[in-house]
Amino acid sequence: MKTLLEVAEQEFVDQVVARHEGRPGALLSILEQVQERHPHKYLSREVLDYIAAKTEIPKAQIYSVVTFYALFNLEPQGDHSICICRGTACHTRGSRGLLERLKLELGLDHQSEEGGADKISLTTPDRKFTVRTVACFGQCALAPVVEVDHRIYGHMNERILEREVTAIKHESEK
Numbered sequence: 096m097k098t099l100l101e102v103a104e105q106e107f108v109d110q111v112v113a114r115h116e117g118r119p120g121a122l123l124s125i126l127e128q129v130q131e132r133h134p135h136k137y138l139s140r141e142v143l144d145y146i147a148a149k150t151e152i153p154k155a156q157i158y159s160v161v162t163f164y165a166l167f168n169l170e171p172q173g174d175h176s177i178c179i180c181r182g183t184a185c186h187t188r189g190s191r192g193l194l195e196r197l198k199l200e201l202g203l204d205h206q207s208e209e210g211g212a213d214k215i216s217l218t219t220p221d222r223k224f225t226v227r228t229v230a231c232f233g234q235c236a237l238a239p240v241v242e243v244d245h246r247i248y249g250h251m252n253e254r255i256l257e258r259e260v261t262a263i264k265h266e267s268e269k
Contacts, residue, residue: 099141107132108142112149122152122160126167135171135222165214165229173218173225175263177243177256181214182231184238189252193239196253197226200260223267224260 115121147154161167198204203217218225234240237249
């Protein structure tokens with residue numbers, strides 16, 4: 096099997112595949128563990144091709160899983176993630192303004208939005224931050240909801256979001 100992956104990465108994938116072989120939902124677990132190991136939390140085309148070959152699952156099926164679930168990334172992610180809910184409750188309580196302000200603050204206002212108007216994923220050129228949107232967190236009573244580095248914040252406003260981003264920037268400078 097011809098591959099562009101480093102030996103250590105191949106060995107890791109081999110171990111993960113062996114650990115989950117024959118289990119229900121194995122593909123999701125394999126993809127999640129491989130993505131989590133990557134420093135930029137994404138699945139490259141080469142690793143997806145390698146997983147397809149090792150599991151004997153068609154590439155098309157693997158790509159359909161990766162593109163269906165929002166937790167999987169096909170592009171390198173930033174060191175810190177900020178995810179803004181764009182559901183109806185959050186939208187009516189100002190999530191669009193939060194998104195626009197955040198894009199401006201991080202210098203992402205000029206980047207094109209991948210995924211359309213409702214689902215975006217933008218990463219700063221220095222790969223410090225990735226800004227994403229989701230359709231709904233399911234926390235409508237807390238609208239607007241924002242997730243910062245996997246921590247949920249309800250009743251978010253521009254001032255609090257700016258404070259969180261500033262704190263992350265200061266931590267990164269240490």
